[in-house]
Amino acid sequence: MRKSTAQEDLLRGIWRENPVLVQVLGLCPTLAVTNTVENSLVMGIATFAVLLGSSFFVSLFKRFIPNEIRISVYILIIATFVTVAEMCLEALVPEVHKALGAFIALIVVNCIILGRQEAFAAKNTVWRSVLDAIGSGLGFILAMLMMGSLREVIGYGTFLGIPLFGDSYEPWVVMILPPGGFLTLGVILLTLGYVEERRRANRVSAMSAQERA
Amino acid sequence: MSDPATLHDTAHAVPPPPLTQDVSTVKLVFTLVFAGVIAGVLLVFAFHATLPAIEAHKAEVLRAAIGEVLKGPARYETLYVLPEGISATLPSGAREKDFEKVFYGFDAQDTPIGFALVAMGPGFQDQIKLIFGFDPRAGRLLGIKVLESKETPGLGDKIEKDASFRTQFEGIAAPLLGVKKGEKSAENEIEMITGATISSRAVVRNLNQAVTRLQPLLLAYLDAQAKVGTTQEESNPKATASTPNRVVPVDADLRSAAP
Amino acid sequence: MMSELVWIFFSAMVVNNFTLVLFLGLCAFMGVSSRVETALRMGAANIFVLVLTSISAWALNRFVLEAAPYLRIISFIIVIASLVQIVEMVIKKVSPTLFRQLGIYLPLITTNCAILGLAIFQTNRGYGFWEGLFFALGAGAGLTLALVLMASIRESTEFSDVPSIAKGTGLVLIIAGSLSLAFMGFAGLLSGGA
Numbered sequence: 001m002r003k004s005t006a007q008e009d010l011l012r013g014i015w016r017e018n019p020v021l022v023q024v025l026g027l028c029p030t031l032a033v034t035n036t037v038e039n040s041l042v043m044g045i046a047t048f049a050v051l052l053g054s055s056f057f058v059s060l061f062k063r064f065i066p067n068e069i070r071i072s073v074y075i076l077i078i079a080t081f082v083t084v085a086e087m088c089l090e091a092l093v094p095e096v097h098k099a100l101g102a103f104i105a106l107i108v109v110n111c112i113i114l115g116r117q118e119a120f121a122a123k124n125t126v127w128r129s130v131l132d133a134i135g136s137g138l139g140f141i142l143a144m145l146m147m148g149s150l151r152e153v154i155g156y157g158t159f160l161g162i163p164l165f166g167d168s169y170e171p172w173v174v175m176i177l178p179p180g181g182f183l184t185l186g187v188i189l190l191t192l193g194y195v196e197e198r199r200r201a202n203r204v205s206a207m208s209a210q211e212r213a
Numbered sequence: 214m215s216d217p218a219t220l221h222d223t224a225h226a227v228p229p230p231p232l233t234q235d236v237s238t239v240k241l242v243f244t245l246v247f248a249g250v251i252a253g254v255l256l257v258f259a260f261h262a263t264l265p266a267i268e269a270h271k272a273e274v275l276r277a278a279i280g281e282v283l284k285g286p287a288r289y290e291t292l293y294v295l296p297e298g299i300s301a302t303l304p305s306g307a308r309e310k311d312f313e314k315v316f317y318g319f320d321a322q323d324t325p326i327g328f329a330l331v332a333m334g335p336g337f338q339d340q341i342k343l344i345f346g347f348d349p350r351a352g353r354l355l356g357i358k359v360l361e362s363k364e365t366p367g368l369g370d371k372i373e374k375d376a377s378f379r380t381q382f383e384g385i386a387a388p389l390l391g392v393k394k395g396e397k398s399a400e401n402e403i404e405m406i407t408g409a410t411i412s413s414r415a416v417v418r419n420l421n422q423a424v425t426r427l428q429p430l431l432l433a434y435l436d437a438q439a440k441v442g443t444t445q446e447e448s449n450p451k452a453t454a455s456t457p458n459r460v461v462p463v464d465a466d467l468r469s470a471a472p
Numbered sequence: 473m474m475s476e477l478v479w480i481f482f483s484a485m486v487v488n489n490f491t492l493v494l495f496l497g498l499c500a501f502m503g504v505s506s507r508v509e510t511a512l513r514m515g516a517a518n519i520f521v522l523v524l525t526s527i528s529a530w531a532l533n534r535f536v537l538e539a540a541p542y543l544r545i546i547s548f549i550i551v552i553a554s555l556v557q558i559v560e561m562v563i564k565k566v567s568p569t570l571f572r573q574l575g576i577y578l579p580l581i582t583t584n585c586a587i588l589g590l591a592i593f594q595t596n597r598g599y600g601f602w603e604g605l606f607f608a609l610g611a612g613a614g615l616t617l618a619l620v621l622m623a624s625i626r627e628s629t630e631f632s633d634v635p636s637i638a639k640g641t642g643l644v645l646i647i648a649g650s651l652s653l654a655f656m657g658f659a660g661l662l663s664g665g666a
Contacts (some may be wrong), residue, residue, distance in 0.1 A: 186645030193637035
């Protein structure tokens with residue numbers, strides 16, 4: 001196994017080990033608040049900020065946190081950042097805060113955040129942990145945007161509230177209802193699985209062609 | 214899919230020998246307390262930094278909602294629904310948030326316009342929360358606004374977005390009656406939204422329930438106010454005795470207006 | 473009062489089902505819903521913790537958090553974590569058999585968003601003691617229902633021939649989507665008469 005470089009710390013979380021699309025973590029917000037692009041984006045940014053802050057502090061203080069109580073300390077740090085994020089959202093974007101409701105507080109139990117602390121920030125330097133948090137956070141925002149755009153464009157016929165298809169478009173309401181969340185993510189995962197399988201099949205056939213040659 | 218079981222194990226499993234010799238309990242407690250204090254300081258700071266904006270926004274939302282349903286009052290008073298009746302003051306020691314509030318609006322000449330009341334009840338998906346303007350003497354609604362609802366987008370949420378549905382409530386006499394679109398025949402009837410009958414009916418029902426519950430209390434409050442006014446103006450103790458007579462016609466009026 | 477409690481119970485159980493409509497508790501739903509038996513146990517453990525959480529959240533809101541609302545999230549998560557620990561210890565002491573059966577599911581509950589979600593929803597809606605209790609029971613019943621339904625479907629698809637790309641999460645999500653669609657049919661159930 002080769003040593004991770006700074007670039008790899010950053011890029012890993014965005015696509016190859018995307019927390020939502022590949023690791024399938026943090027499903028609750030991914031499905032619950034992605035009915036519009038705006039909600040998805042705000043939720044993504046809030047989670048990003050909490051993840052970045054927590055990773056920074058956990059990696060900074062990792063020497064002083066005894067192993068026995070590390071989870072409690074991590075949760076304390078995460079919960080503090082979530083509370084701060086919730087208050088900031090309520091002060092800055094009150095309408096979106098209302099739309100996201102309880103799901104902002106639920107960032108605390110988002111497996112992605114605790115997972116990154118335990119798997120990375122607790123063992124690595126501040127710099128690398130911050131890069132890792134930025135990568136995973138961007139990966140999360142990417143997945144949220146993907147879900148949000150698909151659901152809003154098909155479900156409302158708009159993008160960020162701007163109509164795309166004119167009046168004759170009949171919106172697929174189901175996409176913005178709860179079943180739409182499950183189905184959209186399901187279809188995205190199936191598509192990724194299909195692409196991955198095709199790629200593997202191509203690689204195998206290329207290899208066997210080489211062997212024959 | 215990472216198995217939650219493994220996730221849990223990595224996240225929670227404290228290593229089997231819990232207290233190794235080099236970490237004392239004092240250090241554990243100290244670390245937790247220290248982290249707690251830092252978190253607390255940060256939170257209090259953030260709380261006080263964001264509080265003014267949050268409070269200002271809440272007040273603005275409330276003011277806008279009251280303004281909308283009372284058609285732009287110049288000012289309003291906040292009244293509390295106490296068990297013994299509506300009052301402008303809270304009993305000593307009571308907490309504001311424990312009581313339902315109603316808002317009494319006045320126009321620029323300080324003439325009362327009516328009350329803004331909050332109605333809440335089950336809708337199609339979840340609770341619907343409405344605020345509506347109401348004139349208890351005339352028994353008429355002045356306007357409604359949906360504060361919170363989770364009705365189906367594109368169908369049930371028309372109770373919020375469809376202006377032609379909302380305007381029907383302006384000046385209508387309670388109790389309301391929901392009818393199909395295009396079948397309105399009486400003055401107190403509301404035409405339902407096609408495809409959102411249950412949501413529309415829920416709005417009508419919630420409004421009726423709130424009116425039935427609050428109208429007597431509001432009338433009692435207005436009568437009490439009138440009584441105080443008379444006593445002060447005439448400074449004649451006998452005037453109080455005559456007030457009950459004055460109450461009756463208003464009450465009777467109302468009954469005839471609201472069959 | 474009574475009818476309101478019944479409404480809260482059924483609303484949380486079917487109309488606004490925690491898992492299929494509000495997306496709470498999905499980790500458990502995805503992870504342990506492959507056997508009906510384990511789904512039932514997980515459901516039971518959840519109901520138990522939900523009820524305890526509801527009572528604690530009510531007490532915290534009533535007596536502590538009024539003075540310091542900014543401590544809400546922290547105090548809820550700490551109380552939930554400690555509750556789960558205590559429940560685990562008590563069950564271990566009282567019924568080792570049950571403890572073995574519940575096994576890993578108990579500590580897992582701490583990170584289940586349904587539990588914290590319940591506490592937050594209850595606070596946002598200003599529920600009192602009984603309302604909170606019925607809300608917790610309804611939510612627990614709803615979680616169990618969703619888990620058992622999902623597990624029954626997964627048990628019967630176990631040996632069916634699905635395309636290889638659909639094995640795993642993709643298939644579970646599509647099934648969950650169909651279940652969620654079915655649960656949409658419950659909407660309007662509780663809106664009462666005219």
